[in-house]
Amino acid sequence: MPQGLTSKGAATRDRIIEGAAVLMRQSGAGVSLDEIREATRTSKSQLFHYFPQGREQLLLAVARHEADQILADQQPHLDDLTSWRSWHAWRNTVVARYRRQGRHCPLSVLLGQLAPDDEGARTVTVDLLERWQAKLAAGVRHMQDHDLMTRGIDAERAAEALLVSVEGGALILISTGSVSPLETSLDLTLDQLRVRP
Amino acid sequence: MPQGLTSKGAATRDRIIEGAAVLMRQSGAGVSLDEIREATRTSKSQLFHYFPQGREQLLLAVARHEADQILADQQPHLDDLTSWRSWHAWRNTVVARYRRQGRHCPLSVLLGQLAPDDEGARTVTVDLLERWQAKLAAGVRHMQDHDLMTRGIDAERAAEALLVSVEGGALILISTGSVSPLETSLDLTLDQLRVRP
DNA sequence: AGAATCCTGGACCGCCGGGTCCAGTCGGAG
């Protein structure tokens, strides 16, 4: 990405990312630069003007965009997991999001395009998971501090388990089209955090 | 695949599948027919002789092979989940398998190569999940019948939740390289099936 | 033996797609 960048240039750059994201969300599989070029009404030279390292850099930018979107979709609940009410609201938001998304996970498709051992691609995923887990752990810790969740399970572990439920549920949703595993697993895991009578 | 197929032909076909599987397991990402040809010491014409529909058919065969392998790796425990001892043995086998596998899931790489909405690819995954879930559910049911697991959770649901733990844990292992989420989630889910005192 | 069929080698083709280049146009700073 060039150092000088006028507002017009920034707008074009964003249009490319957003357009590519939309394209991959619907088309699902591998997208060529020509398709992106056509969908965003740009030219080859613009693509390489804004992403000099080519395809990989572009896809990485789109992946980061999608990763941010995933967290943003869970707001405002994800940042305010301070009561069972908000936990349930969060749970419903997540389920609704994946139900809506159906069998097309934009991020997984994206990462499938990039080399799995590529450092950049790995970073995007790891960053997402870390941010996600941190927010969940904060929520669990707050609940434990107020005796609303059991202290028998370490907050970080609980957050890990919740993440596994969401990711695993989403993965199975992608394969089978069924949301019930996601719901079941998430509900069971949450259940386990309830204070035992 | 041709109708006539001598034992020599079948051997070559198997060699191609096995060789391609090994190749994808180590190389990780997209594999070209030329690489497969070289690794299996065959020629282009053989590849298309045994897989007339070309690359897709070949990858699909490899994917089926890998899916079967996943279940086979969990034997004999998966077919004998009749005591807590065997459940734990199964749990350890699964964890060990994914720990060994590390960040390279052959099946996910494979399916990433094929069009995600391809009917054949979908079938491979769905079949695997269904067989897997059926075996887990059978185990849970057996345990419930002998009052070794709680009857409070429907056997199919329990199997779904276990699957989510394994798949989600494996997915996170692939991304982050950490096995602990897999272990945590699996253990928590199993815990929940214990009969409450 | 001989024919029918399966199996194998490898040259060849065509296209798709990432990447390059250059000749412009635009837009704002001085």
Place this chain on the structure above:
DNA sequence: CTCCGACTGGACCCGGCGGTCCAGGATTCT
């Protein structure tokens, strides 16, 4: 107004890869 750097269009290149083809070797059956 003028100039410079950012921005844009699109023709072009070229390597790789999936796929085709045919000629010839190996097998098996009658």
